[in-house]
Amino acid sequence: MKQHTTKKWTGCIILILFLILIAGFFLSFRAKNIIISGCDHYTQEEMKDMLFESLFDNNTILFYMKYRYIGLKDIPFVQKITVKREGRNGLKIKVYEKTLVASIKYMGEYVYFDKEGTVLESSQEPVGGIPNIVGLHSKGFVLYESLQVKEKDIFAQILDLSQLLQRYNLEINKIRFNDQKEVELECNGIRIYLGKKDFYDEQIAALSEILPKAVDQKLKGVIHMENYTSGSEVILKCIE
Template sequence: MGFPKKLMIAGAVVLTLLLLAAGIAFVNIKEVTVVGNERYSGKEIEDRLFPDKKSRNTAYCFFKEQWGEHQQIPFIEDYKIVFHGFRSVEVIVYEKSIVGYLTYMSSNMYFDKDGIVVESTSRQLEGVPKVTGLDFGHIMLYQPLPVENQQVFNDLLTLTMSFSNYGMKVDEIHFDSRRNVTLYIQDIEVVLGDHSDINGQISVLNDMLPQLDGLSGTLYLDTYDETNTSMMYTFKKK
């Protein structure tokens, strides 16, 4: 008596899947493409996620991506590995939104737009301003910065968004006890005062920076008036 036709088909399918799985078990990832990364180079991300032969095994990587835990990488919120065949993957990186950092106990404490400390490191990230003048207590990783006035984080977010719109690199943002702001850009000190119109002040600053290139001194934009388009601003050389 022969085997039923359906049973033979099912057996063939199972055998094919077993052979396919056995074949994949010996296939390794050869090509890695990284997108969404700014804090790290593509090579740095690749080296972290695929440091050895085991991690490059296609089957191992697939099951780890589906059911395993992702690595914790500083300044990275999460990542996703997308397979494009058995030998090629794309790593999509989702970076944390960093607005500034404080120096605390010889470390740079980076925080996001909500004031949450997301990383402590000796590394200094390019394009992230140092924030000074804030009074705070004991700082803990992954906890909100213990500052008295939480409104300061809204100020920081508005400032950093304005910097980003103009491609402006600011070295330091200083707050005094009344939340008056002073910026430091290379050898230029920029007094914004109560920054009641940050966007307008940053727009004026962006227009003036090329004229101040190579100079050292203080630019006073605390007198900014959006209704006075012919306003002259004081720059005092050191």
């Protein structure tokens, strides 16, 4: 009986010591200083909530081991994530987002593609800063494959135009193609008519000089650039 009691107490002491060691491990390597960079689509808090899903993730060693040997969860619009430990309680997380140039709406979803026309993501809600193409019709899509569209003749033009808008940091809401394949842009209550051309480089370069200022001043109106030539004046006709 005495021997049984001794074994019982020994087991309890071992268990208590083990729990103390576990608690010490979690407290000593608790993730206190988390630096997240590279986020545009998500805020740092949103990214943190998605990455740190459990109690174990709040330990710098366990989180780093998960990153190295298991892999972090897939997050929409994120290409990859790298993690570095910074001291005992720090983590430095670098987010590499997918480079999206435009989207089309298909079967109630926004389908996003890159400059090569490869589908990278889809979502129920639109993403700010990424233009939606109106007048382009998809035959269907598969992630990480080329977007299948009916209007193949203008798709290359759409890709070029989308890249131009990104180059000049113009946040366009919609790029619209009519039946005559003429281009119209929409940006916060301003409509820009570009007409039908093979290249829009000069028009977009000139537009970049006036559009951001008009948006900052919350102006509404129309800009006609169908007959624009290099050096021409760009005029916004305001609408009350």
